[in-house]
Amino acid sequence: MKNRLKDLRAERDWSQKDLAHQLDVSRQSVNALETGKYDPSLPLAFRIADVFAMPIEEIFLRD
């Protein structure tokens, strides 16, 4: 599954560590999400959507 995490994070000038802190996950998790090596669970996807104040479908895209 594709996602816009890296772009959205860059727009806000956040580091991976900043985003990881807001999501209460490790920096490695953010890196794995951004590089498409890991697809989040639905609860984590909702947390990500809350952090960016956007609907999930505008962050995560179908392949």
Next chain:
Amino acid sequence: MEFNFSSKPNRRFLIRMISSTVVFGLAMAVARYLTTNGLDDGPLVWVVALTPGLAMVGFFYAIVMLIIEQKDEFIRMLILRQLIIGTGIALSFAAIWGSLEYFEVVDHIYPFYFVVAFLVGFGFGGLVNRLTHGAWGEMS
């Protein structure tokens, strides 16, 4: 390789693994000393002989508790992958060595060496994680 000491589950895992290793080493030394110096019968032999084995069970307890306490779902997935890889390697080693031993091609080894194979496999699983997912797992 990095170990995230700021993670409470990781710190607890490290403490549990080190504690189990220390208890195992001490229990093994005491058991060997006592059994080679006259202790060869009675309930105390059972206690002395059982303690190193229980200390090794502590390794599995530490890994299971790490999975239970880990809040980061990505890291938890990596640890589970390590667990599967370690188990696969240990059981494969047991199957192959057991077959060779049965037909008297190799010497007998004590089954707790399969625990060592598991721990080696668990560590190897971390390397596989690093290569495929960019993070080690329990070391992240």
